[in-house]
Amino acid sequence: TTNGFTVAIDGPAASGKGTISKAVAAHFGFAHLDTGLLYRAVAGKTLQGQSPAEAARALVPGDLEHDDLRRPSVAQEASRVAAIPEVRAALVDFQRSFAARAGGAVLDGRDIGTVICPQAQVKLFVTADAEVRAERRYAELAGKGMDVTPEEVLKDVLARDARDMGRADAPLKPATDAVRIDTSTMAIADAVAEVAALIQGVLDRMPDKGA
Ligand code: CDP
């Protein structure tokens, strides 16, 4: 059984962790949670004047579904509220319950392998050069018709890298037992295939395989 089987995928902004997570979740029939959306949803509320801790405690699933949460300005605010310990603490239970659900789960974010699910059966740390990440994110947002500039996106990525790695509470860093993947020169399909093979290998070695 894959109940409680957790895949933790962490990494900096636009490294490819969301794309990989979605694809391997679909492949194995696991549920997927983009935990960055939680922080972006809190940011959406603080930009409208709510206090960060209150907004985090009052978060409901419907809050995660706004398209404008993808904006670089919201991402910046997300990384600011994500440095507040009360905000992080309010989001822990939801993430851990999601990870423990029946049928397996993939969670992607910054602290999944280190703080949220240190017991995860598979841990990955996905990286890519900052310029490559910014170019990909710019292409993605511009492709969706969003009014952004390459400079704005690069600035957002660099500022969040520094803030997310530098904060005291749950900083962005690879878990000691995480497998590292650099997607700078990798096609999406190859990154997905590599991660799927890794997960399959762990599933194959599980003692209750086929039970
Ligand atoms: O979730 P995260 O912010 O880490 O990144 P993503 O949203 O999965 O990927 C950012 C953008 O890079 C997306 O538009 C992906 O399609 C693209 N990408 C890519 O071109 N090549 C890869 N190997 C991985 C992602």
Ligand code: CDP
């Ligand atoms: O998709 P992208 O990697 O650009 O960002 P995201 O995953 O949506 O995360 C937005 C911000 O939320 C990050 O810059 C982090 O500051 C914060 N975050 C976090 O602190 N912990 C997580 N598990 C996920 C996101």
